[in-house]
Amino acid sequence: MSKVIGQRVTRYDGMSHVTGETKFVDDQVVPGTLTVKALRSPVSKGKIKNLDISAAAKMPGVAGIITAADVPCNAFGLVPDQPVLVSEDIRYRGEAIAAVAAVDEDAAMEALEKIGLDIQEQQAVLDPLESMKEGAPQVRPEGNLQMWDGHDYRQVNLGDVDQAFEQADEIVESTHLHPSVEHAPMEPICSLAVPHAGPKLTVYTVSQALYFHLGMLCGILQMEPGSVQCKQWKAKTGSAWRHNTGYADVNYIGGTVGGGFGGKNDIMADHVAALLALKTGRPCKWRWTRAEDLLYSTFRGAWHITIKDAVTKQGRIIGRQMTSIRDAGAYASLNPYVVEKHCYLGAGPYFIPNVRVRGYCVYTNKPPASSMRGFGITPAAFATEVQLDKIADRLGMDPWEVRLTNAFRKGEYTPTKRVLNSVAMIEVLQNLAAKAGVELPGHLKAMASTQERG
Amino acid sequence: MHTLELTVNGQTCRVEVGLKTTLLEVLRDKLYITSPKVGCNTGDCGTCSVLLDGVLVRSCITNALSVQGKSVTTLEGITEPGDIHPLQKAFHEHYGSQCGFCTPGMILASKALLDVNPSPTRDEVKQALSGNLCRCTGYVKIIDSVLAAADEMKS
Amino acid sequence: MKKIGKGIAAGFYPSGMSGGGDSSQAMVKVQPDGSAVVTVGSCDIGQGCKTIMAQITAEVLGIDYEAVKVVNDDTDNCPLSFGTFASRVTYVDGLATKMAAEDARRILFEIAAVMLECSEDVLEAVDSQIRVKGNPDKSLSIGEVAGAGTFGMRKFILGLGHYMRDPAAMDPETCECDPFCTLAWAASFAEVEVDTETGEVEILRLVNSYDVGKAMNPTHLEGQIDGGATMGVGAAMSENLHPFFPSLEFQPDNLGDYAIPTTMDVPDMESVIYECPSTNGPYGAKGIGEMTANTPGPAIVNAIHDAVGIWITNLPATPEKVLRALDAKGA
Numbered sequence: 002m003s004k005v006i007g008q009r010v011t012r013y014d015g016m017s018h019v020t021g022e023t024k025f026v027d028d029q030v031v032p033g034t035l036t037v038k039a040l041r042s043p044v045s046k047g048k049i050k051n052l053d054i055s056a057a058a059k060m061p062g063v064a065g066i067i068t069a070a071d072v073p074c075n076a077f078g079l080v081p082d083q084p085v086l087v088s089e090d091i092r093y094r095g096e097a098i099a100a101v102a103a104v105d106e107d108a109a110m111e112a113l114e115k116i117g118l119d120i121q122e123q124q125a126v127l128d129p130l131e132s133m134k135e136g137a138p139q140v141r142p143e144g145n146l147q148m149w150d151g152h153d154y155r156q157v158n159l160g161d162v163d164q165a166f167e168q169a170d171e172i173v174e175s176t177h178l179h180p181s182v183e184h185a186p187m188e189p190i191c192s193l194a195v196p197h198a199g200p201k202l203t204v205y206t207v208s209q210a211l212y213f214h215l216g217m218l219c220g221i222l223q224m225e226p227g228s229v230q231c232k233q234w235k236a237k238t239g240s241a242w243r244h245n246t247g248y249a250d251v252n253y254i255g256g257t258v259g260g261g262f263g264g265k266n267d268i269m270a271d272h273v274a275a276l277l278a279l280k281t282g283r284p285c286k287w288r289w290t291r292a293e294d295l296l297y298s299t300f301r302g303a304w305h306i307t308i309k310d311a312v313t314k315q316g317r318i319i320g321r322q323m324t325s326i327r328d329a330g331a332y333a334s335l336n337p338y339v340v341e342k343h344c345y346l347g348a349g350p351y352f353i354p355n356v357r358v359r360g361y362c363v364y365t366n367k368p369p370a371s372s373m374r375g376f377g378i379t380p381a382a383f384a385t386e387v388q389l390d391k392i393a394d395r396l397g398m399d400p401w402e403v404r405l406t407n408a409f410r411k412g413e414y415t416p417t418k419r420v421l422n423s424v425a426m427i428e429v430l431q432n433l434a435a436k437a438g439v440e441l442p443g444h445l446k447a448m449a450s451t452q453e454r455g
Numbered sequence: 456m457h458t459l460e461l462t463v464n465g466q467t468c469r470v471e472v473g474l475k476t477t478l479l480e481v482l483r484d485k486l487y488i489t490s491p492k493v494g495c496n497t498g499d500c501g502t503c504s505v506l507l508d509g510v511l512v513r514s515c516i517t518n519a520l521s522v523q524g525k526s527v528t529t530l531e532g533i534t535e536p537g538d539i540h541p542l543q544k545a546f547h548e549h550y551g552s553q554c555g556f557c558t559p560g561m562i563l564a565s566k567a568l569l570d571v572n573p574s575p576t577r578d579e580v581k582q583a584l585s586g587n588l589c590r591c592t593g594y595v596k597i598i599d600s601v602l603a604a605a606d607e608m609k610s
Numbered sequence: 611m612k613k614i615g616k617g618i619a620a621g622f623y624p625s626g627m628s629g630g631g632d633s634s635q636a637m638v639k640v641q642p643d644g645s646a647v648v649t650v651g652s653c654d655i656g657q658g659c660k661t662i663m664a665q666i667t668a669e670v671l672g673i674d675y676e677a678v679k680v681v682n683d684d685t686d687n688c689p690l691s692f693g694t695f696a697s698r699v700t701y702v703d704g705l706a707t708k709m710a711a712e713d714a715r716r717i718l719f720e721i722a723a724v725m726l727e728c729s730e731d732v733l734e735a736v737d738s739q740i741r742v743k744g745n746p747d748k749s750l751s752i753g754e755v756a757g758a759g760t761f762g763m764r765k766f767i768l769g770l771g772h773y774m775r776d777p778a779a780m781d782p783e784t785c786e787c788d789p790f791c792t793l794a795w796a797a798s799f800a801e802v803e804v805d806t807e808t809g810e811v812e813i814l815r816l817v818n819s820y821d822v823g824k825a826m827n828p829t830h831l832e833g834q835i836d837g838g839a840t841m842g843v844g845a846a847m848s849e850n851l852h853p854f855f856p857s858l859e860f861q862p863d864n865l866g867d868y869a870i871p872t873t874m875d876v877p878d879m880e881s882v883i884y885e886c887p888s889t890n891g892p893y894g895a896k897g898i899g900e901m902t903a904n905t906p907g908p909a910i911v912n913a914i915h916d917a918v919g920i921w922i923t924n925l926p927a928t929p930e931k932v933l934r935a936l937d938a939k940g941a
Binding site: 003004005006007008009010011012013014045094127128129131149150151152155156157158159175176177178179180181182183185186208209210211212213215248251252253254255256257258259260261262263265266291292295296300303328338342344345346349350358365367372374375376378379382383386387389390391394400401404408409416417418419421422423424425426428429430432433434435436437439450 | 616617618619620621622623624627651652653654655656658660661664665666668669672674675680682683684685686688690691692693694695696736737780782783784785786787788789790792793795796797798799815817818819820821823824825826827828829830838841844845849850851852855856857858861862863864865868870880881882884886887888889893896899900901903904905907908909911912915921922923924925926
Binding site for chain 1: 487489490492493494495496497499500502529530531534539543544546547548550551552553554555556557558559562588589590591
């Protein structure tokens, strides 16, 4: 008998929230904290011809400026393709080029204006469908399409889809565009890095994944246990060595986040705050403005999804082909993983014996997209569920019946051949009908996930 | 710099401010009162909401010098040691708070409503909170919390 | 003219995603007074992981929820977690926490077995007591056991738990693999009113139905459902970061222009919960954090079709798009 599980106990940190006692990153007060501001690219694609920080560095109130030359390992991410600060090639509008730490916001903003920046603008590509084409402007040296096992798409192949199309009574096709969507948590991106005597750094972070980012930050800082003296720390640019050590040198403090929704799964401010804290020897806080957060933070990249279904007169979907194109923006972030998850499960909660999914992760000169609540499945759900109603429409069937007819049952398997054992699609639909006041016909009411398909 | 004198949560304070300093900056950066949050700094989200002479304002777009001699109440100001406000109790018991970032502003916006309308309808609560954004809750349990607090305060 | 339509959508969602393994650790320390501290490395982003980990710890140790403290604030003190994403925390951290609490309970039973002069396997932890099953008179308070164990027997009552799924070995051609812990199931029903003059769509009613495995805390669950559905409504009705996609022109840079739902945009919502236990999750639980945002959107789009016969294939369903589609249809 459960005494606590299943009970409506009050929120563990509820009392701290309702009294305002909960401390978010921006609420941490460390005396002497410097304000960080970044110089961002005004163009979507270009080459930096000249970057001159000498005048800015002499401005009153400026404690330190960093550029790409100050970043020990200037490539990070799950696929380490993203620079902390651009050294030469600008790949999106808003990409950070330099960052200033100053005594206050005014001093930081004035210093930014004194940075000499000469950019040779280049032809950008913003449309993923254009970017896929031969001869499109190159977004990144690794190519405009993410590669998987020698293919420029991630594929799922189950059964024989072509044969299913031959056997079908009807073929239903549709194309859908799911737009770019911003997480918009109420707490914007913020990081506070505090250096300590000896090789120690405390980073207050909005991260949703402390350990993930701890490893990544140590990779960027190239910290080795006990061997780094912050103040004499030297830049080692161009190093390919990525073994992440230095956990003893960094403590990541977080765990209480003002909303995330996937928007805080990538390092966005911690690296710059940390580098400036180490360079200046003072606490540095980088709080993004809401405009920066909307314009330059990660988001749910747009999807272009085409579905072609082989359907019988009885409403069974016997084959499904999906071609999905993800606008990833300029860097990998978590995009390849988002596309993989889309491919695994994008065909939806239905037993379709023949499935072919091709998911393309296409790079464009936009800020990097990344994870967002639903991780590749949300846009798939939109496309496939509207498609289900189109099938119903074509066959003159009830939308409930099409779904219940095709819904997964126990023992059936997903397109990646995972056999399912905790299945409740039919029951969840039946409950929905009851709650919505929809009277289902008897044969649909009698269905159950545990019944074998007839 | 100019000298600003104001009352915050019942206590008189004197701070030096510039011409463009906001009330939110005074509260957070000078008085270290951190319940009003920096959510947008453009007056769109309501996480910086405070009461100014009892009226709900967005402190991020309120010029500090415009509150000379006035009285400001933040969430800290309605919390008595060991005796929280019925709205705080209701938000806690009815799960009106998830991540907690919008909560201080949300509770103050609710207080501004209940101070003038002790028996609001559900729609009136929606109207009163329409300038305070929350991305976690879908507002359902926030509205439930306000209505529960109104009931509690009447009895 | 105003026309009413109804629409549905179904979906499923995995708990956890283990392309490269999916790992969380937990520690449960029982204090000399019988209270407990559970330490995990996952973040509370509002979803309520602190509450759920405290509930699991209290359940296993048979103590009050209020007697559990949760620590999750830094990497110096907290054990490894891959992070708060992939609807994984209740499932993966939940399993790690359950294992850690059971490990701590095992140590308590060792101590109590000596004190009660019985074997460990006849003991149970309930109502803040360690007692002999079927013989409630033979019992000790957990505080007595923890105190005596800590000071009298020099025990450190610290339980450890580590749950890690194997990386999904994937076939590169077929993609055959087993990448997730379990699946949860979802469906939504929407009723809308479409104004054919203005193109405006009003959501009159939204009903959500979910399988959650086990409703660990129904209040938290309802909160997640309402919040996710509202995010789904936003994506369906108003949110677009690149309104002139693929161009970056007129990209909203403030929360007035990037219109997330306000109190005025949220329809009346109802939900119904089904519990089809996962085979391996803690108490049968499944993760539902992300799933809740997925089905409301297509249900709304299908309801618009039911009302006026147009397909919105490009979200969000703005009045302009509705009017253009009505024009194209020749209404």
